[in-house]
Amino acid sequence: MGNAKLNPWVQYVVVIGMLILIAGSFTWMAPKEITIPIIAVPSAAEIASLIVIPETVIPEAKELDNKKVSDIWKIMFNDCYVDLEDEARETVIDEIDEDDLIEVIEDSLENFDKLKNLQLDDDETEVVINEIGFCEIDETDFGDDEDDKSAEVTLVYNFKYQDTFDSTWYKDSVTVTGTVEYDEGDFDDYDVELIYTI
DSSP, X not given: OOSOOOXXXXXXXXXXXXXXXXXXXXXXXXXXXXXXXXXXXXXXXXHHHHOOOOOOOOOOOOOOOHHHHHHHHHHHTHHHHHHHHHHHHHHHHHHOOHHHHHHHHHXXXXXXXXXXXXXXXXXXXXXEEEEOOOEEETXXXXXXXXXXXXXXXXXXXXXXXXXXXXXXXXXXXEEEEEEEEEGGGOTTSEEEEEEEXX
């Protein structure tokens, strides 16, 4: 049987069968419809509305104790400190108007009648340096010569008074707190703020 020839009709059937098989295989391989899910992408405004920013709480700084700083300056800049301390004390004393002081006493005490012996109590006087400003020690400059100097002076005035009900003399005191600022450290150019308390 070596070289047997196929009948042309058989050849046609075989070729048509193969074509049908090939064409059928393409339909089996036809791409299926792939569905891609639609993802909803939020807008920038929607994203921003979802961001929660926690409230920032800034702790309050403790008030600086100028008395302690003043004590340090007294050790470091003794001559400058003493000059400023003396000048501030004298400046505040000079700025106190005795009539204003008496008026504060009269307005603060109920049934006030008479006043006597209004005197400054030197033992109760206190000066706290807030800003030492420019200082020169042993030919060494500390600070800028345009730095302001500042001090808080507390003065206590003792007095006796009578009220309108009897002739008894009572003792009391008024405290004057003066904050003095020397512009650019110039002892002739200053501002003073006075607060009176009984």
